[in-house]
Amino acid sequence: MSSGRFEVVNYETGENYDKFYEEKEQPSSGGEGVIQAVESDGKGVPMIKKEAAELKARQGKGEWRLKKKAAMSGISLYSVDRKVP
Numbered sequence: 239m240s241s242g243r244f245e246v247v248n249y250e251t252g253e254n255y256d257k258f259y260e261e262k263e264q265p266s267s268g269g270e271g272v273i274q275a276v277e278s279d280g281k282g283v284p285m286i287k288k289e290a291a292e293l294k295a296r297q298g299k300g301e302w303r304l305k306k307k308a309a310m311s312g313i314s315l316y317s318v319d320r321k322v323p
Contacts, residue, residue, distance in 0.1 A: 271317035
């Protein structure tokens with residue numbers, strides 16, 4: 239697929255986001271587990287030049303030059319029951 243097609247799909251997805259969640263049926267509370275869990279996934283993205291210019295020129299001992307920052311790409315929330323061995 240060309241990059242133009244990805245832009246079209248991304249735009250159409252954004253338009254339908256609110257409609258999708260308005261029509262989505264809420265889960266029943268009877269199916270909830272005892273433990274609430276949260277997960278997130280991140281991806282390193284290159285810093286823009288403006289942010290990179292604000293970094294210290296000389297690093298101290300054991301310090302690393304930051305070339306990337308973390309961007310959150312997904313968060314999920316769910317519940318589970320205890321697993322007793």
